[in-house]
Amino acid sequence: MIVVNDVYKRYRTDHGPGRWILEGVNLTIPPRTNVGLMGRNGVGKSTLLRLIGGNDTPTRGTIERHCRVSWPMGFSGGLQGSLTGRQNARFLCRIHGHESDMADRIDQIAGFCELGDAFDEPVKTYSTGMRSRLQFAMSLAFDFDVYISDEVTAAGDAVFRDKALAAFKKVADHAGLIMVSHAEGTLKQFCKAGVLLHEGQAHWFDDINDAFKAYKATLVAA
Amino acid sequence: MTAAIRSPLSVTYAVWRALFLREAAFRLSARRAAWLWLLLEPVFHVAFISIFYELVRMHAFQGIDAGMFIMTGLLGFLMTRNCAMRSMEAVKANSALFAYRQVKPVDTVIVRAGLEGFLGLLVSLIMLAGAGLSGLDIVPRDPLVVLLAFAGLWAAGFGLALMLSVFSQLVTEIGDVVRLAFMPLYLFSGVVFPIHLVPLQYREWLFYNPIVHGVEILRGGFFAHYHVVPEANLSYLYGFALVTVFLGLALHVRYARKIIAL
Numbered sequence: 199m200i201v202v203n204d205v206y207k208r209y210r211t212d213h214g215p216g217r218w219i220l221e222g223v224n225l226t227i228p229p230r231t232n233v234g235l236m237g238r239n240g241v242g243k244s245t246l247l248r249l250i251g252g253n254d255t256p257t258r259g260t261i262e263r264h265c266r267v268s269w270p271m272g273f274s275g276g277l278q279g280s281l282t283g284r285q286n287a288r289f290l291c292r293i294h295g296h297e298s299d300m301a302d303r304i305d306q307i308a309g310f311c312e313l314g315d316a317f318d319e320p321v322k323t324y325s326t327g328m329r330s331r332l333q334f335a336m337s338l339a340f341d342f343d344v345y346i347s348d349e350v351t352a353a354g355d356a357v358f359r360d361k362a363l364a365a366f367k368k369v370a371d372h373a374g375l376i377m378v379s380h381a382e383g384t385l386k387q388f389c390k391a392g393v394l395l396h397e398g399q400a401h402w403f404d405d406i407n408d409a410f411k412a413y414k415a416t417l418v419a420a
Numbered sequence: 421m422t423a424a425i426r427s428p429l430s431v432t433y434a435v436w437r438a439l440f441l442r443e444a445a446f447r448l449s450a451r452r453a454a455w456l457w458l459l460l461e462p463v464f465h466v467a468f469i470s471i472f473y474e475l476v477r478m479h480a481f482q483g484i485d486a487g488m489f490i491m492t493g494l495l496g497f498l499m500t501r502n503c504a505m506r507s508m509e510a511v512k513a514n515s516a517l518f519a520y521r522q523v524k525p526v527d528t529v530i531v532r533a534g535l536e537g538f539l540g541l542l543v544s545l546i547m548l549a550g551a552g553l554s555g556l557d558i559v560p561r562d563p564l565v566v567l568l569a570f571a572g573l574w575a576a577g578f579g580l581a582l583m584l585s586v587f588s589q590l591v592t593e594i595g596d597v598v599r600l601a602f603m604p605l606y607l608f609s610g611v612v613f614p615i616h617l618v619p620l621q622y623r624e625w626l627f628y629n630p631i632v633h634g635v636e637i638l639r640g641g642f643f644a645h646y647h648v649v650p651e652a653n654l655s656y657l658y659g660f661a662l663v664t665v666f667l668g669l670a671l672h673v674r675y676a677r678k679i680i681a682l
Contacts, residue, residue, distance in 0.1 A: 210678075252521030255677060266425065269520050276519035280446055292438030293522045295426055 200227040200250060200267070200344060200376075202400075205259035207245055219245055220256075221398030229265065229343065232375040234385035234406050236413045237395030243378045244270075244348055246395065250376060251346045265343035265374075276333065279322030283313060283332050286321060287339075294340050303339045310365070311335035312358070327355065334362050344374035382410065435522050439514070439531040447535065459543055462498060466491045466547075469612055481614050484643050488556055492642050493611035495544045496573050496635045501602050502540060503577025507533040508584040508595065511679055518680045525679055526672040529585045533578040540574070565641030572654060573634040575661035582668020589679040609635050616649050627651045630660040 202225040209216045219242040227233055235243050248254045249261055251270040269276065277286050287307045291300045308317050311331040321329065337345070347366075369375075370388050379385050385392075385406060392409025394401045396416050403409035426434075448455045470487040473479070481489050510532040511525045518525070552558040560566045588595035609631040618626060626632055634657045640648035 253519065253680075276516060278442070278514070278516050280450065281442060285442060285445060289438050289442050289517070290520070292441070293431075293435050293520060295430065295434050297434070297437075 199229050199264045200225075201260075201262040201264075202226070202246075202250065203260045203262070205246075205249065205256040205261060207242070207249065207254075207257050218398055220249075220395075223259070223395075223398070223400045225393065225400050225402065227344070227374065227376065230372075230374050231391055232370055232389040233377065234389035234392045234409065235376060235378045235395065236385065236392060236409060238416065241395045242398070243395055246400075247346050247348050247376065247378060263344075266341070268337065268340070268342040268345045270346045270348050271333070271337040276336075277321045277329060280320055282320055283311070283317040283324075284308070286332070287336055290336055290339075296340070307332075307335045307339050310338060331358060338365055338369060342373060344376060345369065347375065347377045347379075349379055386410075431522055432527070435524075435527050436531050439517075439523070439527060440535060443532055443535050447539070458539060459546060462491075462494055462543060462547060463550075465494055482643075482647060483645050484639075485556055488551060488558075488643075489614075489639070490612060491547060491551065492639050493609070493635050495540070495547065496569065496638045497606060497609050497611045497631060498543075499537070499540045499570060499573040500577035500580070500631050500634070501606075503533050503536045503574055504580040504584065505599065505602065506536050507578070507581030508588055508598065510581075511585045511589055515680075524672075525585070525589075525676055526582070526669070529581055529668075529672075530578075533574075533581050536577075537574045541570070544570075560642045561644045562641045566638055568654060569634045569638035569641060569657075572657040572661060573631065573638070576630050576634070576657060576664065579661045579664025579666075579668055583664055583671055586668070586671040586675050586679060590675065605629065605631065608632065611635065615652075616647065623649065623651060627656075630657045633657045 202223055205220055205223045206218060207220040208218045223246065235246065237243050245254070247270045249256055250263075251267060252261075252263070253270060278289070281289070284304065287304050288300065291297070291303050296303055311317070311334070313328060313331060316324065316328060317332075321332070324332070367388065375388060377385065377388055389406050390404075392403040392406035394403065394409050394412050394416070396412075401409075401412065403412065448458075451457065466487060469490050473486045473490075479486055507529050510528040514523070514528040517523045517528070548558045584594065584598055588598070608626055608629050610626075615623065615626065615632060615636055633652050633654065636648055636652035637654050637657075639646050640652070
């Protein structure tokens with residue numbers, strides 16, 4: 199379970215404090231729930247994901263994570279360009295406390311991303327598609343209770359994308375998921391519940407279709 | 421299905437271990453024969469200055485072989501300099517890894533400083549062994565004092581690195597200034613000349629520099645007949661280290677979020 203308690207967030211800019219992005223967000227995300235997060239550009243979806251993932255701290259308010267939460271998946275960070283894919287994967291295994299069964303997990307990652315010999319080349323030589331393959335394979339290699347996904351499924355060529363979607367669906371079925379995507383189909387495919395971010399507040403909908411209706415209403419109002 | 425949530429200590433240990441291994445792998449494989457360069461810099465340095473002294477017919481200081489004199493000073497100085505300068509850049513070099521909430525900026529500085537200390541010790545041992553093979557007397561008079569001085573020099577570099585890693589992230593020019601500052605600091609640390617040759621009224625000023633305390637005590641512990649100037653004081657070095665480590669950790673607490681975002 200994740201409890202977001204009256205969270206406020208604003209960033210410091212070059213000209214002093216910026217505008218409030220989140221203004222009193224209250225959310226309780228039950229275990230094993232797949233939630234789609236929606237809202238207009240710049241409304242703070244990625245900010246909220248980063249806060250839930252623990253990559254940033256709220257300006258005010260608290261966030262409690264009573265379970266194992268993944269890092270926000272699908273953005274370009276998290277890979278060290280000077281190291282090989284294998285070394286990056288090893289690093290990830292180590293910081294997640296999988297020193298003992300590391301060999302199995304590395305095999306799993308190497309098998310899934312299908313990079314072949316490139317797995318032992320520095321990541322900075324990778325193409326964008328190869329990077330996202332590796333990132334996707336790494337995000338599936340650990341057992342989290344809640345996965346945080348920021349546009350994660352847009353990875354690789356068509357064959358890989360089908361495989362990735364299938365694997366991701368399997369993971370999402372037995373764990374919780376918090377997802378940001380601008381593709382309506384993707385959100386509906388993975389999520390049952392929805393959260394609409396609007397004017398700094400979060401609104402919970404048990405049914406994602408209701409969330410979409412409300413979301414579209416905000417677009418019309420603007 | 422919730423696996424046991426790990427304690428903060430075990431997470432930190434896992435992160436340090438992972439960082440140490442990746443830092444070591446990178447440091448020793450980044451360039452062609454990177455491990456060789458580690459050794460070549462101090463060896464050439466000592467060789468060059470020894471040859472210079474040979475040319476001006478200075479073979480010994482207070483009965484100590486000029487090469488050994490320079491080597492002990494240089495190894496002590498490098499301990500501080502490498503630790504401070506390399507660990508200062510640790511935050512920037514590892515910026516991609518802050519995507520994982522387990523990794524904090526301070527972890528990268530601590531681990532890199534630890535690695536630099538370890539490598540510095542290794543390089544020192546190899547160089548001393550080399551000197552021993554070429555017939556010089558390399559057995560320290562008081563090994564414990566030598567180790568204490570080494571540890572103090574490392575700790576001073578570590579404290580500087582903690583502070584500078586924050587400052588250089590906030591204001592990038594500070595990194596360049598520090599690189600410049602270590603050049604005169606090298607001269608004022610008495611690596612290449614005996615500090616007792618400096619007249620008393622100027623020596624007083626030199627001893628504001630913590631490194632010179634460490635270098636002087638280090639030589640005192642190493643050579644039986646070395647005359648340590650009375651100003652040299654290990655507690656000044658350790659005091660400096662304590663204050664900078666404390667300030668550096670405080671800065672990291674205050675600016676941890678900000679230097680990740682940059």
